[in-house]
Amino acid sequence: MHRWRTPIEFVRKFVTSLSFKLSFYAGLVMFVALLAFTYRTISTQEESLIQERIKAALKDSEVIKAAIWNGMMTKDREVIRQIVEAIGSHEGFKELNIYDQKGILHYTSNTDNKSGIGSASPSQSDSLLKDISKNLDMRYRFSDDGSCLNVVNPLKNTQGCSTIACHGSADNTPVLGALQLKLPLEKFRARIDKQAQETLLFAAGLFLLVSTSLGLVIIFRVIPAIRKLQANARNLASGNYNPQSQDYGSDEIADLARSFDEMSQQITQSQTKLEESRRLYRELFQKVPCYLTVVDKNYRISRSNEAFKNEFGDQSGNRCFRAFKGRDSKCENCLVDRTFSDKLPHRSEEIWLTGDHGEQTFVILNTSPIYNESGGVSEVLEMAVDVTRVEKLQKQLKKKEQQFQTLFENVPCYLTVVDRSFRIAFANKIFMEDFGEAIGKNCYLVYKGRNEKCEDCPVEKTFIDGTIHSSEEVWHRNGETKHIVVRTAPIEDDQGNIVEVMEMSTDITEIKTLQNELAILGETVAGMSHDVKNILSGLEGGVYIVDSGLRSGKEDRTRTGWNMVKKNVEKVSGLVKDILYASKERTPEYEECGIADILKEISDLYGKKAKESNVDLVQEFDDNLGTWYLDPKGIHSAISNLVSNAIQACHSTRAKSSFYVRIGARVENSVLSLWVADNGSGMPEEVRQKLFTKFYSTKGSKGTGLGLVVTRKIIEEHGGTIAVESATDVGTTFHIEIPLSRPKQVQASRSM
Amino acid sequence: MSKKILIVDDEPDMVSFLQCLLEDNGYTTVTARDGEEGLQMAKSEKPDMISLDLLMPNQTGIKMFRELRKDDEIKDIPVVMVTGFAKDDVPQMDFKVWIGKRSIKPPEAYIEKPVDKELLLQAIKKAVG
Numbered sequence: 001m002h003r004w005r006t007p008i009e010f011v012r013k014f015v016t017s018l019s020f021k022l023s024f025y026a027g028l029v030m031f032v033a034l035l036a037f038t039y040r041t042i043s044t045q046e047e048s049l050i051q052e053r054i055k056a057a058l059k060d061s062e063v064i065k066a067a068i069w070n071g072m073m074t075k076d077r078e079v080i081r082q083i084v085e086a087i088g089s090h091e092g093f094k095e096l097n098i099y100d101q102k103g104i105l106h107y108t109s110n111t112d113n114k115s116g117i118g119s120a121s122p123s124q125s126d127s128l129l130k131d132i133s134k135n136l137d138m139r140y141r142f143s144d145d146g147s148c149l150n151v152v153n154p155l156k157n158t159q160g161c162s163t164i165a166c167h168g169s170a171d172n173t174p175v176l177g178a179l180q181l182k183l184p185l186e187k188f189r190a191r192i193d194k195q196a197q198e199t200l201l202f203a204a205g206l207f208l209l210v211s212t213s214l215g216l217v218i219i220f221r222v223i224p225a226i227r228k229l230q231a232n233a234r235n236l237a238s239g240n241y242n243p244q245s246q247d248y249g250s251d252e253i254a255d256l257a258r259s260f261d262e263m264s265q266q267i268t269q270s271q272t273k274l275e276e277s278r279r280l281y282r283e284l285f286q287k288v289p290c291y292l293t294v295v296d297k298n299y300r301i302s303r304s305n306e307a308f309k310n311e312f313g314d315q316s317g318n319r320c321f322r323a324f325k326g327r328d329s330k331c332e333n334c335l336v337d338r339t340f341s342d343k344l345p346h347r348s349e350e351i352w353l354t355g356d357h358g359e360q361t362f363v364i365l366n367t368s369p370i371y372n373e374s375g376g377v378s379e380v381l382e383m384a385v386d387v388t389r390v391e392k393l394q395k396q397l398k399k400k401e402q403q404f405q406t407l408f409e410n411v412p413c414y415l416t417v418v419d420r421s422f423r424i425a426f427a428n429k430i431f432m433e434d435f436g437e438a439i440g441k442n443c444y445l446v447y448k449g450r451n452e453k454c455e456d457c458p459v460e461k462t463f464i465d466g467t468i469h470s471s472e473e474v475w476h477r478n479g480e481t482k483h484i485v486v487r488t489a490p491i492e493d494d495q496g497n498i499v500e501v502m503e504m505s506t507d508i509t510e511i512k513t514l515q516n517e518l519a520i521l522g523e524t525v526a527g528m529s530h531d532v533k534n535i536l537s538g539l540e541g542g543v544y545i546v547d548s549g550l551r552s553g554k555e556d557r558t559r560t561g562w563n564m565v566k567k568n569v570e571k572v573s574g575l576v577k578d579i580l581y582a583s584k585e586r587t588p589e590y591e592e593c594g595i596a597d598i599l600k601e602i603s604d605l606y607g608k609k610a611k612e613s614n615v616d617l618v619q620e621f622d623d624n625l626g627t628w629y630l631d632p633k634g635i636h637s638a639i640s641n642l643v644s645n646a647i648q649a650c651h652s653t654r655a656k657s658s659f660y661v662r663i664g665a666r667v668e669n670s671v672l673s674l675w676v677a678d679n680g681s682g683m684p685e686e687v688r689q690k691l692f693t694k695f696y697s698t699k700g701s702k703g704t705g706l707g708l709v710v711t712r713k714i715i716e717e718h719g720g721t722i723a724v725e726s727a728t729d730v731g732t733t734f735h736i737e738i739p740l741s742r743p744k745q746v747q748a749s750r751s752m
Numbered sequence: 753m754s755k756k757i758l759i760v761d762d763e764p765d766m767v768s769f770l771q772c773l774l775e776d777n778g779y780t781t782v783t784a785r786d787g788e789e790g791l792q793m794a795k796s797e798k799p800d801m802i803s804l805d806l807l808m809p810n811q812t813g814i815k816m817f818r819e820l821r822k823d824d825e826i827k828d829i830p831v832v833m834v835t836g837f838a839k840d841d842v843p844q845m846d847f848k849v850w851i852g853k854r855s856i857k858p859p860e861a862y863i864e865k866p867v868d869k870e871l872l873l874q875a876i877k878k879a880v881g
Binding site for chain 2: 533534536537538540541542544545548552557560561564567568652654
């Protein structure tokens with residue numbers, strides 16, 4: 001794997017290698033430690049050896065002193081000299097000298113220094129020998145570069161010494177001389193040196209051993225693991241995140257390697273994620289259903305997505321304003337510029353030109369910055385959503401809203417929108433004009449002045465079932481009676497919940513009136529044709545009988561026929577009169593008149609006919625009912641019709657033997673009550689119900705149906721009402737009520 | 753021996769007219785002013801034919817027709833209806849509605865008012881035989 005070009009390079013590589021460094025420094029540390037240990041051991045050992053040597057020397061000097069003292073006591077100088085020479089020649093001693101108190105040498109074992117005996121010692125060179133007479137203690141020191149131990153032991157003045165003439169008069173001197181021992185230390189030193197050398201050698205050996213074995217351990221045990229690690233790391237660096245080997249073992253390096261693997265796995269994962277999001281982003285960019293372009297500082301399009309390309313073609317390299325709008329210069333209020341300068345997204349609504357013909361497309365444009373590594377804006381993303389449809393719909397909606405509003409305001413009926421709590425949320429102009437301010441108030445209050453909701457409320461029904469309800473109502477407002485059709489329709493929210501109900505009220509009073517009038521007209525025509533048919537039959541019959549009478553010369557027959565003709569001509573004139581009353585929009589001709597007079601006139605008129613039909617005509621009114629402002633001809637006509645009908649009803653039944661027709665009147669509280677009652681045939685319920693609205697004729701008499709229509713018309717013209725009660729074979733009673741006005745008041749109302 | 757015809761009608765004018773017309777054409781006539789009287793006359797006079805107004809007050813015409821057709825003594829007397837309503841104009845005025853759903857032999861002829869003299873005489877001739 002490693003190829004070393006030159007040995008120097010190899011050495012350098014080796015020296016700088018981890019194994020070398022580790023083993024070298026470990027060995028070095030051990031070496032130094034061992035040296036330090038040795039030095040300390042040797043120096044302490046040397047110290048103790050020297051101390052022992054000194055102790056021995058002192059002991060020796062005491063022994064020698066004792067031996068010499070005996071010689072001195074005997075004053076045998078030769079013995080002393082022999083002892084000194086004998087001991088001094090021992091290899092354990094280098095030299096043995098005895099000095100007197102003046103420092104004069106007396107004995108010496110040094111044969112080379114025999115000449116020195118009797119002369120003073122070189123006290124200058126040996127400080128131990130200074131002032132011998134005054135030093136009571138034994139002293140020692142090293143001399144001759146440490147190779148010699150010099151010990152000086154004072155020879156003290158003892159009993160007997162001062163009495164002897166040999167030391168003169170030295171009674172008061174405590175020290176009489178000194179014994180000097182010189183002990184050789186060369187051997188001793190040499191042994192220590194040798195020991196030190198051996199130790200040094202041992203240390204060097206140890207250093208080599210430790211370094212080598214450590215180096216070997218590193219080379220064979222650590223380096224391969226590191227190599228593996230290295231290989232994996234290199235693998236990692238080259239982009240391959242799958243570790244090549246996983247056989248690491250269990251030491252710290254293995255842990256490290258495994259951490260490495262974990263790291264690489266995590267890198268792999270995050271890189272996969274990164275790749276995914278990159279792919280997602282690319283996909284999103286291409287497929288998102290809005291126009292995406294990326295432009296640089298010069299407004300040139302560098303990238304665009306599929307939607308954009310489909311609509312605008314490949315505009316890469318073109319300037320955005322050219323591509324979007326066909327402009328030759330950048331747009332005013334350019335969002336790209338703004339995003340480049342402030343690094344913020346911006347938004348605006350724009351009109352772009354699309355297709356070959358440059359159709360206007362409404363878009364909402366968003367710009368957002370794209371950053372480079374250094375945090376600056378390198379490009380800008382332009383994102384445009386086509387809202388043309390929405391825009392069009394909005395316009396349509398607005399138009400529809402306006403149309404609706406116009407309709408709502410101007411439709412010729414009352415429109416309100418009512419919420420669930422029956423409060424009016426909206427009301428149209430007409431409603432506001434007629435009902436005043438209504439918004440926020442309850443509908444029942446505004447519409448009807450009620451304090452609670454109406455029974456059978458159509459709004460409530462629509463809220464419940466969501467369908468349209470309609471009802472006909474009669475409103476009394478400002479003294480007027482109005483027929484109203486109320487329709488309620490649900491208003492749903494976008495989830496189909498009914499949130500409000502629209503209430504449409506149409507005034508059909510006029511229609512109702514017209515309807516009634518039309519019905520009356522129809523009835524009139526039908527009744528008329530029936531009457532005419534009857535009269536025609538009568539006329540034809542009469543004419544035939546007259547003819548027959550004339551032919552046969554039977555005068556009575558001619559008379560019968562002629563009476564029939566006359567009767568039917570009368571009927572025609574009566575019919576025409578009725579038609580005139582019924583059809584003409586005739587203003588009542590009011591004049592002051594007595595009601596009793598009119599009723600009497602009618603009684604007289606029908607008296608004969610009643611008698612013929614065996615009917616008792618009864619008057620049930622006072623003569624003094626007063627004079628009132630009425631249309632006398634109208635009232636006469638109306639009551640006549642009823643009386644005529646009543647007599648006819650008596651005539652046409654055989655259920656009873658005696659009949660009556662009662663004509664009555666009463667004035668109470670300015671109301672005129674009139675009644676015409678008979679005990680004739682009566683009428684079944686269904687006939688009674690249809691009496692005033694449907695033509696119904698009992699056969700034979702002169703046009704009953706038309707007569708009743710006329711009667712009702714006249715009564716209503718007077719502001720009155722007519723009602724009927726009847727039962728078959730019991731009889732019929734008509735009740736009329738007319739409010740009476742004082743002449744003046746009527747006059748006043750007429751002049752208006 | 754001239755044939756005898758019973759005229760039942762509540763309208764005196766109509767009775768006069770029919771009486772005159774039929775007598776001029778060689779028939780003998782008897783008259784009744786409602787259904788009840790008509791039924792009595794039918795039994796007592798045994799007419800050869802009955803001219804019946806159906807629409808008389810209290811439906812006596814209808815009642816009479818039913819009774820007539822039920823009574824074995826008089827049920828074979830031919831009946832010519834003379835009435836003010838045209839059955840085509842007013843569907844509910846159809847014979848069946850008036851008579852009910854029971855199988856009653858219908859009238860032999862049906863003449864509308866105003867009466868066409870020739871039509872009536874023809875119908876009577878045919879009915880009487």
